[in-house]
Amino acid sequence: MTGAPLRIGFAGANAERGWARDAHIPALKALPGLVIHAVSARTREIADQAASAFGAARAYDNSLDLARDPEIDVVAVTVKVPEHRAIVLAALQAGKHVYCEWPLARDTAEAEELAEAAHKAGVHVAIGLQGANSLAVRHASRLVHEGAIGRPLNLRVVSATAGWGAIAPPHYAYLQDRRNGATLATIAGGHTLAMAAAVIGPFVEVGACNSILRDRVEIAGTGELVERTCADHLLIHGRHAGGCVSSIEIVSGDGMPLRFELQGTEGKLEITGRHPGGYQCAALTVTGPPGSEPQPSSDLQGLEGAAINVAELYRRFEQDIRSGNRTVADFDMAVKLHRLLDAIEVASGEGHNVRPYDIETER
Template sequence: MATELNVGIIGVNTSGGWAAEAHVPAVQAVDGLHLTAVAAGSPAAADEAAQAFDVAKAYGDGLALIADPDIDVVTVATRVPGHRDLLLAALAAGKHVYSEWPLGAGSHQAREIADAARSARVKHAIGLQLRESPAVRMARDILRSGALGRALSASVSSTTAGFGPDVPPQFAYLEDPATFANMVTIQGAHTVDLLIALAGPLASMVALGSRQFPQIAVGAPRQLRERITFDHLLMQGRHATGAPFTLEVAGGRTGKTPFHLDLVGETGHLRLVGGAPRGLQSGRIGLIRDGEPQNINEGPFAALSDAAVNVAGVYAALRDDIRHDTSTVTDFEYAVRLTRLIEDVLTTPQASRLQADEAWPGR
């Protein structure tokens, strides 16, 4: 295998978006990866992105990028409804893949994609990038060392400026439940996943979804309509360790600290703080241990933006899995299980329960 892996990113636009903001600088910062191609919704947009980011190849169609024999790793960073066809095509072509979260528009699609990845025998990463946050990794190491003693409780507050009463035109699609891209499936899932990554599997859970802004102004010109997705989520339950947890995810909020997570043990306390106005998954996380801020070693990614630093960690883990034929990165099988949990929350949000015999492992 060549020392350097060629990466192609689908969904890059110079007008903005997560691919340009996070994926492009992340790939360019990881040793052993080379950003070889980008794809956008039109040849003109792709050419513009390739020129802006100094990329050799541009495609106006994601399938054309996938067909390029020089590409080793395909990243799908489009809107969720487009994930299935692109991921299945990339897997059929034998490419390693990085998919943004959510994997598919519901568990049926997620299961189909995960099965295809297993059959293709390629490496695959799901974009739950908080697991590769340097602060989260440090917190996980402290917890695993037993330094905090027996876990007593966990609590999370996770807010976003999005999903408030005013919905800009570019985010109107997030108000359609069929896209599987809303506050619960995105912000909620990233928050729940972080809690599981640190405090372990859930043994029981009750969830309550609400609409704190039942009337919204959408699009341009603004049109008033009823919100049919949830903009607020409460959860409580127990981890498999027996420690109880509480979790709140809220849209339409602004503040200097949009996120904090507290882990209390018999002999110590950890608090993760930070995040970003658009959601905790989009920013840097800091760590406080027993009231003292910790120095976080971000290694080669210290100079990256808040949006890119955690994404770069996922690419580095995927690179190592490809090189060494290991399976350390959070993958599509896990994405299926998390999708099912989120579907439970959405299906019966006022009485959603995960029973003890359904507890599934965090990874």
């Protein structure tokens, strides 16, 4: 691919811990068409340390200043969800392309605002649904759409994460408060729902039972107990556009393997993987029916864990920016996923099935 490398500015960099360090930075180092140009953090000291560790030319203690830097082409938003809105809007107003981590926003109304701003800006945006964009999930989707298992009949998923258990580290205390928009439902649930929709099509009807099984959470190392106001277990059943039905369980406080089993009229397809942070954080394997096309291998070398799927998403996003195509999940897709989560919340609270597009119509 021709052209100078696209310069990335990271809002939310930390050399000692965090998603940017573990996933974004190694992913970008495997992609010659992208370069880390600037970082921001909540203090100048943390920003300077991150710039030194990641090889960035500039460091900011204000992410809004980073978003407006004229030498940055793409702003990557990897801060906490409540901080997404201000940084994304600043980047769009400055004409930057934006890669924002999922969840896009604290709620659907805020997500709709950001999607509208992206349309007005006319730039490329990507939402960090790297699991649904992974080579394995795209391969599974291709097999299904090419008829490898016949007509999809039923899908069973168990998707687990070690988060939202009985104990949380101090920097994850905010994940227990549903008002912050970063919950088991939005993070593990959103990623899992996106995977299901990518393989068998969009949900047209959902029912759910969302539960808070532990209403107090210990903050590690402090003995403090905080209230959990978000669900820590989800049971979702749905019907999809092609008639396939699904049952999806989102399990917290557990590192069990992903279970994704799709039965069709002519065969069965499975996706397997394991990572304590959730299925989207590591390599996945597709097992199709006998004689089906094998899963392609990535040509990106030296990547492991969380960086694997993030690198694939960055690669496609770069291709979109350079070609003018729009193939990656964008803020419009994020809005649809936020609305689906709203429908699941309504279904659980009211005890009946809900059509996600009815939620959309009411807005």
